[in-house]
Amino acid sequence: MAQRSSVLLIYTGGTIGMAKDEQSGLLKPVNFDHLLSLVPEVRQIDCELSTMSFDTPIDSSNMSPEIWGALAQLIATHYDNYDGFVILHGSDTMAFTASALCFMLQGLNKPVILTGSQLPIGIIRTDGKENIITAIEIAAAKKNGLPLVPEVAIYFEYRLYRGSRTYKSNAAHFDAFHSPNYPELAEAGVHINYNHTAIRKPDSRPLNLCLKFEPNIVILKLFPGITQEVVTAIFNIEGLKGVILETYGSGNAPNQPWFLSCVSNALAKGLVLVNITQCTSGAVESGRYETTSELNKTAVINGHDMTTEASLAKLMYLLGSCHSREAIKKGFETSICGEVTIPASNE
Numbered sequence: 001m002a003q004r005s006s007v008l009l010i011y012t013g014g015t016i017g018m019a020k021d022e023q024s025g026l027l028k029p030v031n032f033d034h035l036l037s038l039v040p041e042v043r044q045i046d047c048e049l050s051t052m053s054f055d056t057p058i059d060s061s062n063m064s065p066e067i068w069g070a071l072a073q074l075i076a077t078h079y080d081n082y083d084g085f086v087i088l089h090g091s092d093t094m095a096f097t098a099s100a101l102c103f104m105l106q107g108l109n110k111p112v113i114l115t116g117s118q119l120p121i122g123i124i125r126t127d128g129k130e131n132i133i134t135a136i137e138i139a140a141a142k143k144n145g146l147p148l149v150p151e152v153a154i155y156f157e158y159r160l161y162r163g164s165r166t167y168k169s170n171a172a173h174f175d176a177f178h179s180p181n182y183p184e185l186a187e188a189g190v191h192i193n194y195n196h197t198a199i200r201k202p203d204s205r206p207l208n209l210c211l212k213f214e215p216n217i218v219i220l221k222l223f224p225g226i227t228q229e230v231v232t233a234i235f236n237i238e239g240l241k242g243v244i245l246e247t248y249g250s251g252n253a254p255n256q257p258w259f260l261s262c263v264s265n266a267l268a269k270g271l272v273l274v275n276i277t278q279c280t281s282g283a284v285e286s287g288r289y290e291t292t293s294e295l296n297k298t299a300v301i302n303g304h305d306m307t308t309e310a311s312l313a314k315l316m317y318l319l320g321s322c323h324s325r326e327a328i329k330k331g332f333e334t335s336i337c338g339e340v341t342i343p344a345s346n347e
């Protein structure tokens with residue numbers, strides 16, 4: 001008989017484990033034992049389930065690169081003892097954490113499934129129960145002794161998404177996540193249907209923890225009317241190392257002289273600038289419009305079809321581990337964990 005899979009469930013906080021504070025009426029994280037007592041069904045899943053909780057569970061608005069590092073470290077410490085991992089996490093920044101873990105856990109060969117909910121587990125209409133139960137089943141799923149999903153993924157409302165391709169798209173619907181530029185990895189109905197062609201193939205490398213993330217970066221979203229004073233002030237932030245420029249459409253930015261000179265001054269003083277689109281689908285296309293071509297003539301890096309969340313994590317990771325802008329640019333021209341589609345013409 002095949003051995004049962006073992007899964008480690010890690011509780012970090014988020015709505016799934018929150019309850020109303022009697023005095024303030026506000027939602028606050030509660031303790032993990034209480035949460036588990038509300039989903040006794042998890043003990044019936046066909047796997048060896050172990051659990052672990054942050055000492056102080058948090059709302060995911062309080063996530064940080066240090067906590068991503070601690071989570072990655074936790075997984076690395078227990079990597080050999082489990083077949084898969086489930087992280088219970090607030091939905092607000094779940095896509096950021098999933099993206100960060102993709103870069104921190106390189107060579108990952110086991111499922112790391114993040115999930116949470118829009119309604120607390122103690123509420124009768126909660127979406128949390130199904131999310132936890134199916135996430136554990138996915139983390140435990142194996143074929144011929146090998147994990148079915150050897151990557152970081154988000155499971156929410158019947159769908160499994162690649163962690164580094166996902167963003168939170170809805171604050172009110174149970175169907176809160178979306179992966180516009182990459183197919184879903186699985187859909188759960190009567191059966192869990194895995195999209196094997198979209199799931200990452202097992203990695204032949206050993207797990208390599210990459211925890212050096214540079215936090216001194218900023219996301220600058222362009223808007224009509226943005227002033228020179230604002231752009232100059234941002235580019236001159238003391239200690240700033242990199243900027244994710246969220247541009248219009250297929251990567252377009254103002255081609256007015258003041259903007260272009262802000263960009264070239266920023267590049268001249270060593271900042272790394274990455275161009276991604278504000279659109280939720282599609283990619284930055286080089287040289288389609290006059291407004292992109294000016295940016296393309298500079299050393300601004302093309303972020304192609306990456307989400308804001310993945311670009312942020314990738315920039316933090318590459319700034320933390322590379323010593324030259326060339327190496328960082330090369331990193332952005334490579335899909336490190338399936339986070340980006342590099343057009344054939346760039347390869």
Ligand code: ASP
Nearest residue numbers: 014015059060090091092
């Ligand atoms: N504010 C919560 C969090 O991200 C929202 C949620 O869990 O859905 O922690």
